[in-house]
Amino acid sequence: MMKKLFKKILLCAPFIPMTSQAIGIDSMMEFTVDGKAAFHITNGAEYRQFLQVGIAELSVVDGELKTTRYTRDNIDDWSLTVRPARTVIDPELQKAFQVSYTPQKNQLIDKDKVYQLSFIPTPYFAEGEKVTHTVQVAVGFAPIVIVPAREDKPIAYEMSYEGATMQLKNKGGTYLRAYLDACPSGLKGKQREECTSVVYGLSGRNLPIELKDKMKNAKEIKVELSTHNSKYKETFSLKPGKAHSSEE
Template identity: 30%
Template sequence: MKKLPILLTAALTTSVNAMNVDTMLLIGDEYGNGVFTLTNSNKITEFIQSNITQLVVEDGEITRVPYAEDNFEDWRVTLTHNKTILEPHRQKQIGVRSLCGNKCDFTEDQYYLVSFEPSPYDPEGKLNSAVTINFGYRPLFVIPAQAQDIDYSMSWDNGELHINNTGNSFVRAHIDQCTDEVTEDCEVTLMSLAGRERSYPLPKNIDPSNIKVTVVNHDESYRQDVTLSESK
């Protein structure tokens, strides 16, 4: 069975970067833990700061809750390293660890943005910061609902794919109309969080007359093909 590509969530920038993260979508294990792997392909040592922002979906809207000292008692996850030094051409693992065990509500997904923001490690101030450009990443960490209730509706209208996710876990919708002749702007993977209703514009080379959408959950234990035609 063909695996769907992982959706890339928004990074702090889309430019090529000397520091890289192995995935932009990380799914926690049964205990709510996960590991990101950072790689420094730069010629200089990087100092990397990390932080967490929890995403809370209520009434279809997303509220962002940055983790800070003043709300420490409400933290549900933490990082093994909030600050780290990464030498050239080396890798380092940053773990995400659940803090609440069975105390958290795992009846629905939990969503967290994990930011990795690099800067040159320059304790002696020898680097010229004016010409140093650094880019970061903000991948999504998900602790999936323990009992998956996949429930959604989908329609194609006015040039956009509309997804209403009424289940308790996120789904990914994948469309691939690429051919030997058409290789660009013909494929897309969209992520719909639990409790969210959104419309997504599609790439220009997607033919709206007959759209086949493959929908999967986090581990692809749920997989469904949906054929859509534009609403009249």
């Protein structure tokens, strides 16, 4: 389940489910500011939940994602910490998890650093406490943490539109945020949520994008690309079967 959530977060982060049966999370993607970020987990169940946090570092190799999980074997290479790493959350209460990034001596600060967290819940009952029969199997979350590069790099990309899907190849040095708009002219409010999407493409990533039903086979999709601090921006439109690149 968490792998599926992670794949979606790289496509359209605002539309990830924010509750998971017994627990909820306030965000599925955070960007650090001065090396700090935070997630808030809410326990909506009638029983306490034990929560454990895992960390994995993500990198892009040949256009695909590579995952390196934090273990005891690579502890000297860790650059991200989460506090608390494990805790118990009482019913109907919320707890903050503080994320801190400390670069290793050999790590470059001119590139984005990307991490995947895993919040794994388990019903918690103290010794002698009655176990409720309403306990459900709780599903965890796998949000993304991006440590932005010190400076935005110029936009460089290739992008194509094939009707039901789009393809974004980020050839630049930092991640790209792409806002996709297939809405008819004049459409406003919540109706726009069905025909717009936000995509985050990591540097070097060749990212396939599965469009929402209301966006598939649109006559035209407007694309707005921007870097983290919006230092570089570019706007264009794509029609089915067409492509566009930063070199045009």
